[in-house]
Amino acid sequence: MVVRDVRGWAALGMCCVGAAAGCGFDSELAARVEVPVVVQSDGMGELVNAEGYAIRVTTMRVAFENVEFTTSGEMHASLWSPVLDLVVPTAYAHPGHYAGGEVVGEMNGRFVVDWLDAGAELGLATLLEARYDGANFVFTRARPGDGIADEDPLMGHTFEIAGEATRDGRTWTFSALVDQDEGRRVIGLPFDLEVDEGADDVLGLQMLLVDPSEADTVFDGIDFAALDPDDDGVVELVPDSEAYNVLKKQLQVHDHWAVTTE
Amino acid sequence: MTTALRITCFAVLAGLAACDTDSEDGTLEVRIWGEEFVEDGIPAEVFADGWSVRFSAFLVAVDGVATPAAEDPTRYLFDLALPSGGAGQTLGMLASPGGSTELAYRIGPGDPAMAGNASMDDVAMMDAMGWSLFVSGTATRADESLAFAWGFDTTTQYDACEVAEDVAAHTPTTTVITIHADHLFYDDLDDPAPNVAFDLVASADGDSDGTVTTAELAAVDITAQARYQVGSRDIRDLLAFVEAQTSTVGHIDGEGHCHTE
Numbered sequence: 001m002v003v004r005d006v007r008g009w010a011a012l013g014m015c016c017v018g019a020a021a022g023c024g025f026d027s028e029l030a031a032r033v034e035v036p037v038v039v040q041s042d043g044m045g046e047l048v049n050a051e052g053y054a055i056r057v058t059t060m061r062v063a064f065e066n067v068e069f070t071t072s073g074e075m076h077a078s079l080w081s082p083v084l085d086l087v088v089p090t091a092y093a094h095p096g097h098y099a100g101g102e103v104v105g106e107m108n109g110r111f112v113v114d115w116l117d118a119g120a121e122l123g124l125a126t127l128l129e130a131r132y133d134g135a136n137f138v139f140t141r142a143r144p145g146d147g148i149a150d151e152d153p154l155m156g157h158t159f160e161i162a163g164e165a166t167r168d169g170r171t172w173t174f175s176a177l178v179d180q181d182e183g184r185r186v187i188g189l190p191f192d193l194e195v196d197e198g199a200d201d202v203l204g205l206q207m208l209l210v211d212p213s214e215a216d217t218v219f220d221g222i223d224f225a226a227l228d229p230d231d232d233g234v235v236e237l238v239p240d241s242e243a244y245n246v247l248k249k250q251l252q253v254h255d256h257w258a259v260t261t262e
Numbered sequence: 263m264t265t266a267l268r269i270t271c272f273a274v275l276a277g278l279a280a281c282d283t284d285s286e287d288g289t290l291e292v293r294i295w296g297e298e299f300v301e302d303g304i305p306a307e308v309f310a311d312g313w314s315v316r317f318s319a320f321l322v323a324v325d326g327v328a329t330p331a332a333e334d335p336t337r338y339l340f341d342l343a344l345p346s347g348g349a350g351q352t353l354g355m356l357a358s359p360g361g362s363t364e365l366a367y368r369i370g371p372g373d374p375a376m377a378g379n380a381s382m383d384d385v386a387m388m389d390a391m392g393w394s395l396f397v398s399g400t401a402t403r404a405d406e407s408l409a410f411a412w413g414f415d416t417t418t419q420y421d422a423c424e425v426a427e428d429v430a431a432h433t434p435t436t437t438v439i440t441i442h443a444d445h446l447f448y449d450d451l452d453d454p455a456p457n458v459a460f461d462l463v464a465s466a467d468g469d470s471d472g473t474v475t476t477a478e479l480a481a482v483d484i485t486a487q488a489r490y491q492v493g494s495r496d497i498r499d500l501l502a503f504v505e506a507q508t509s510t511v512g513h514i515d516g517e518g519h520c521h522t523e
Contacts, residue, residue, distance in 0.1 A: 181453060181491075188494055221485065242486035249485060254494035 031197045034124045037067070037107055040204025040260050041118035047210050050220040052167050057209065059162035060115040061154050063142040067205065069105030069127055069191060069259070070134040103136075104128045105195070112146045112154065115207045125203060127195045135189040135259045139180035153177060159251065165224040172224040176237035178248050186252055191259035204260035211255040218256055221246040286360040288429040290329055294439040295350025296320055296342030304444055304458070306403070313460035315447070317343045317399035321384055322441060323375060326368035326419070329358040339375030339385050342441055350438050351379050358429045365425055365437055369512055370394045370417030391415075395508050397446065401460050408464055409473040418509040419523045426515035440513040448507055449489040451497070462490065466500060476501050
């Protein structure tokens with residue numbers, strides 16, 4: 001299931017126009033392309049973590065907001081800079097301040113996404129013509145108004161994760177409700193695309209359980225047998241435990257996220 | 263300061279006078295200050311875990327100080343722990359465009375410093391070790407006391423630091439490169455409101471000799487810590503975490519921010 005906040009991205013998609021108008025810039029010069037964004041699930045397949053567990057994820061639901069698309073290169077038209085100056089955060093020398101490329105595209109709003117629901121529509125990204133080489137997004141926690149029931153286990157959390165881990169013929173079922181700090185950014189998702197006016201690309205927001213470059217997995221460091229002292233085959237990763245902290249941090253690493261083109 | 267490098271930085275102004283400026287341009291008096299946190303210490307109420315810190319040395323190697331109109335070629339080493347009476351240490355004078363302006367500077371390793379208020383021994387140490395920043399001091403909580411002495415070789419370029427006051431045409435305007443020492447004890451690399459904490463640092467004193475070294479910081483694995491989050495950075499130990507924080511200490515005119523590389 002994908003819950004999308006149409007008002008969010010629509011309103012913020014118009015931000016560029018408003019911003020341009022606000023500084024006296026002719027918005028007609030700011031060519032923008034609206035591109036669909038969908039859930040990309042190719043990275044959700046079975047994996048083996050560093051502890052040797054074969055892991056199959058059966059639930060991976062995530063609450064996040066405000067996807068930004070970035071460039072570190074030249075824009076096609078320097079005339080756009082008045083617009084970009086208004087929408088581009090800058091890198092400041094202080095924790096929490098934005099660091100990354102220049103933001104030249106966005107899909108704002110709140111999203112609660114089932115990452116196993118391949119192809120589910122997330123919304124429309126508004127992109128200025130540019131060479132894109134990165135993306136960012138922001139973790140949040142599901143809340144009323146996000147389109148999920150009050151009794152939904154994800155309510156108040158960032159991740160709902162469940163699955164099975166098997167080693168030496170023994171299988172454990174596991175689950176976790178992971179809370180990222182509100183506003184915690186994931187910066188620098190790989191994204192390689194030249195966007196021109198008239199582009200008909202479809203973007204896929206991808207979660208990668210296995211880092212394709214280093215083969216790290218989001219479940220590395222988790223020894224399921226050691227987390228099952230009553231030997232009932234059921235493991236819950238609870239807040240403030242070492243395994244929970246490891247998983248929480250690994251889910252923040254940009255290597256486990258990407259933007260693909262379909 | 264014993265054998266201080268008291269090169270009169272005001273001479274820099276003369277050397278920079280050749281820069282193209284118009285009649286409305288002015289002059290920036292640049293100072294550097296670690297605020298009360300460096301000169302007097304970081305009090306316990308700032309720390310989330312009850313520690314307090316006093317610095318015995320806070321050495322900062324600075325160069326590349328520049329305005330849009332002029333660049334100071336001098337390399338400086340300042341010990342910000344030395345008292346300044348709240349005024350900060352004088353760095354130099356630079357020509358600047360009038361009105362709102364920006365300052366740039368670099369904190370990084372390099373050639374031996376030629377100016378500043380640090381001792382020649384400090385200059386020699388920083389040069390020999392290739393450090394840009396060195397801090398030493400003592401952390402205290404109740405009857406606990408731990409010393410620390412850490413050198414860092416990180417390089418941070420601070421650009422587009424917005425000077426708080428407009429530069430006047432005929433009267434020098436003062437701007438202060440402000441160093442935030444508490445960032446070295448932040449417990450998050452991304453949270454805009456992190457805790458200032460020392461407990462994990464204190465736990466690093468593996469040999470229980472009362473001094474936390476950089477080697478001991480490097481031995482602390484932070485991957486399973488609830489705090490000390492690092493986002494996408496490949497940072498797994500406490501030394502690398504504190505090193506990353508060194509790139510956040512530079513500001514301007516108090517809380518003013520700079521762009522960094």
